[in-house]
Amino acid sequence: MTHHVQIKVMPLKDLLDPQGKAVMGGLDNLGIKEVQDIRIGKHITMEIDAGSKEVAKQIAETTATKLLANPVMEYFEIEVIG
C-alpha cells in the first residue's frame, strides 16, 4: 500500500537563518515592513510502499536522519498523511 508522507526540515530555533535574513532584506527593499521574522527550511513529500503507516513512518525517519536533515543545524517533523 502506498503511503503519502510529508517531512518538514527547519533550522534549529536559536540558530541564525541566513536564507531568512536574505528575504528580510528583500522585503525591506520592497518597502514591506510588517514581516517580523521569516525562517526557511525544506518541505519534502514522499510516496512510500509499506505494509502499515508505522513502517512508512520508520522509512521516512531513516530517510530524514540519513539524507535530509543535518542534526547539528536542523530538526525535522514527519507526518503520515494517508
Next chain:
Amino acid sequence: MTHHVQIKVMPLKDLLDPQGKAVMGGLDNLGIKEVQDIRIGKHITMEIDAGSKEVAKQIAETTATKLLANPVMEYFEIEVIG
C-alpha cells in the same frame, strides 16, 4: 497583532525534481527500495504584524510571489495558522 503564516513552495508536478532524484539515489545506496517518489521544496514560516488574517495573507502572498517562488518552475500554498 502578530499572525503566524506557513508557506509551502514546491516544484510543479510535471517538472523533473533534481533534488528529489538525488535523494532517491541516496536511498538506493542505502538499500531502501520502498520509496516510490520524493519531491523537495521549501517550507517557510513567517511572523507578520497585521490588522487581520486577510492582510497577513496578502503580505505573505506578495512575499511568495516576489521573493520565494519562481512561477515558471514552482507553485506555492499559504496557510495563516493564527
